[in-house]
Amino acid sequence: MARKKHSSIDEEAQIDMTPMLDIVFIMLIFFIVTTSFVKPSGLDYNKPQAAHATSKPSANIFIGVSKTGVIMMENRQVDIERVSANVERMLAEAPEAAVLIQADKEAKHGLVIRVMDQVKAAGIDKISVSAGKD
DSSP states (O other), X not given: OOOOOOOTTTTOOOOOOHHHHHHHXXXXXXXXXXXXXXXXXXXXXXXXXXXXXXXXOOOSEEEEEOTTSOEEXXXXXXXXXXXXXXXXXXXXXXXXXXXXXXXXXXXXXHHHHHHHHHHHHTTOOOEEEOOEEO
């Protein structure tokens, strides 16, 4: 009977990294899919000050209203009549969407109300207006 000698050089212990890399890639995909990306309105504006402003969870749809009456959505200028159609399109992509209106403190009150009416006409009841704290 011939005996085989087991050499320690031939059978070194090796760690298989494949399962760990699989888990890392799955976690990466999970975080990319579940992250909510912020889409700024693309306007420079001065928020009106409020004594009792509260922080709300981030909204999915941002609408900017400048002091000159320019309405911005997704970094592009939108007419007041097209706000409802754009919100409906975004609502189809994210059914639980909320709207944040970022209006300059010198923006016309009537225009902001018209934007809010357009958002309500699109079927969204969760509307917030951005304000700064004193």
